[in-house]
Amino acid sequence: MLRPPVRERLAFREAGPGQGRRDHRPTAARTGRETSWFTKTFKVVADEFPVILQCNQTQAVYIRLIFGAMEESIEGAVMTTQFAAAEQTALVPESELPEPRKSIVDDFAGYRALRRRIADVQGNGQEVPFFQPRDGVSHSVIRRQEKSLISYSGYNYLGLSGHPAVTAAAKNAIDKYGTSASASRIVAGEIELHGELEQKLANFLGTEDALVFISGYLTNVSVISHLLARPDAVIYDSGAHNSIITGARLSGAKVFTYPNGDWDALDKLLTENRASFRRGLIVAEGVYSMDGQILDLKRAVEIKRKHDVLLMVDEAHSLGNVGATGRGVREASGLSADSIDVYMGTLSKTPASSGGYIAGDRGLIEYMRFLCPGLIFSVGLSPADTAAAMAALDILEREPHRPRRLRERARYFRKVARDNGLTVFGDEESPVASLIVGDDKLAMLLSQRLFDRGFDIQPIVRPAVSASTARLRFFLTANHTEEQIGETLPIVAQELEKLRRSAE
Numbered sequence: 001m002l003r004p005p006v007r008e009r010l011a012f013r014e015a016g017p018g019q020g021r022r023d024h025r026p027t028a029a030r031t032g033r034e035t036s037w038f039t040k041t042f043k044v045v046a047d048e049f050p051v052i053l054q055c056n057q058t059q060a061v062y063i064r065l066i067f068g069a070m071e072e073s074i075e076g077a078v079m080t081t082q083f084a085a086a087e088q089t090a091l092v093p094e095s096e097l098p099e100p101r102k103s104i105v106d107d108f109a110g111y112r113a114l115r116r117r118i119a120d121v122q123g124n125g126q127e128v129p130f131f132q133p134r135d136g137v138s139h140s141v142i143r144r145q146e147k148s149l150i151s152y153s154g155y156n157y158l159g160l161s162g163h164p165a166v167t168a169a170a171k172n173a174i175d176k177y178g179t180s181a182s183a184s185r186i187v188a189g190e191i192e193l194h195g196e197l198e199q200k201l202a203n204f205l206g207t208e209d210a211l212v213f214i215s216g217y218l219t220n221v222s223v224i225s226h227l228l229a230r231p232d233a234v235i236y237d238s239g240a241h242n243s244i245i246t247g248a249r250l251s252g253a254k255v256f257t258y259p260n261g262d263w264d265a266l267d268k269l270l271t272e273n274r275a276s277f278r279r280g281l282i283v284a285e286g287v288y289s290m291d292g293q294i295l296d297l298k299r300a301v302e303i304k305r306k307h308d309v310l311l312m313v314d315e316a317h318s319l320g321n322v323g324a325t326g327r328g329v330r331e332a333s334g335l336s337a338d339s340i341d342v343y344m345g346t347l348s349k350t351p352a353s354s355g356g357y358i359a360g361d362r363g364l365i366e367y368m369r370f371l372c373p374g375l376i377f378s379v380g381l382s383p384a385d386t387a388a389a390m391a392a393l394d395i396l397e398r399e400p401h402r403p404r405r406l407r408e409r410a411r412y413f414r415k416v417a418r419d420n421g422l423t424v425f426g427d428e429e430s431p432v433a434s435l436i437v438g439d440d441k442l443a444m445l446l447s448q449r450l451f452d453r454g455f456d457i458q459p460i461v462r463p464a465v466s467a468s469t470a471r472l473r474f475f476l477t478a479n480h481t482e483e484q485i486g487e488t489l490p491i492v493a494q495e496l497e498k499l500r501r502s503a504e
């Protein structure tokens, strides 16, 4: 997003080359008499994105870069991450694009950048490593393209997806209720299982009540945007998941960000800005999905109390995994249940299903149950998903050795990584470990080489992370054996070393 002062400086664009009308034509259709307007625009945008001044490209490309930035940042078109500016550097003149223009999105800067990147990967003789179908359940060994692979790409953390009791519960629910809730819950979509799952979640977390939604992503977007509004503020850190950022943006509240884990910076930010907003909500994650840090809940709670703001914790990757019995960061911290104001989590990871939830006090849940648009204007969670999540939570309650084993495996993984000279991000017991390789192409190439050697490890590249932090991300699970980990990491180290040498 452009900062507000830049938006104001670009206000002349409203009365730009179209004599008072907005000019929505593609850049190529605009004429030479518009040049001074372009120059003025260029100065403002270059000020915001100095990276474009360093590009060794023609002026025509600069102008394309300007419009890429403007289309995306001002008109809110395609790119929604904080890396949109860096993305612009990948733009090329349309004449150089490998395919003829044929889509309604050919003029979209984000689409042009995407096509260029796909062409680059294919030009290197590689397969695009995304949307590749696998066979069977996501376990520590999977099958893809007829190959058996040791996999670190799925977040079936405790191996509960594919567990016979979870599968049987989902099948029974389908037999009883069908495959769809067939209506929004507020009207005719409610089934008893919904209430039972919510009660189970609330009991498990120690809150008064809980509410389930049909997607984890939707839960954040809908709950955050419904809870806060214009005189309020949402405060999140540099590692925040896109669903948090989107919810904050849609709320219309002010947005403040701080570097992940920098509690002094958060404290300072709130000291300086607390008077400028009504309600404030800090949104943090139990385990960060990209870098794998585990939240220091004590610090977060200390700061939220000091500045009288609310705290929401997204436990997508910590529910079931962190804390002695998998009850998440609150259990690990030893704090009381009311330390967190809004518990949020997904049902798609450890609970082996799909969907999301919030948990908290009775009033919060009632408010959301009756008024949250993402709940009342959307179908109820499917019977199979509801029953699967309940059965998975049952197993988690009965078998605390599962989260324990996951934490042991995470520690073991990091030890073996160190023994092989690899530096991976994330806390010792975190189920998410990232090996930063620092370059999109290198990350994709390394993933491909490892695939050839029998490992499934996804590359994470722009725009999910910045180009300089492109990485391989490992989801560690209780199902991974020490042998599998011991087999994987020396080969990762060898292949990385080979690629680095060949790049020199």
Ligand SMILES: Cc1ncc(COP(=O)(O)O)c(C=O)c1O
Residues within 6 Å of the ligand: 215, 216, 217, 218, 220, 241, 243, 285, 289, 314, 316, 317, 346, 347, 348, 349, 354, 355, 356
């Ligand atoms: C931290 C975080 N929050 C929310 C979500 C969205 O959850 P879901 O994929 O279940 O919709 C994810 C997805 O992985 C996530 O990592």
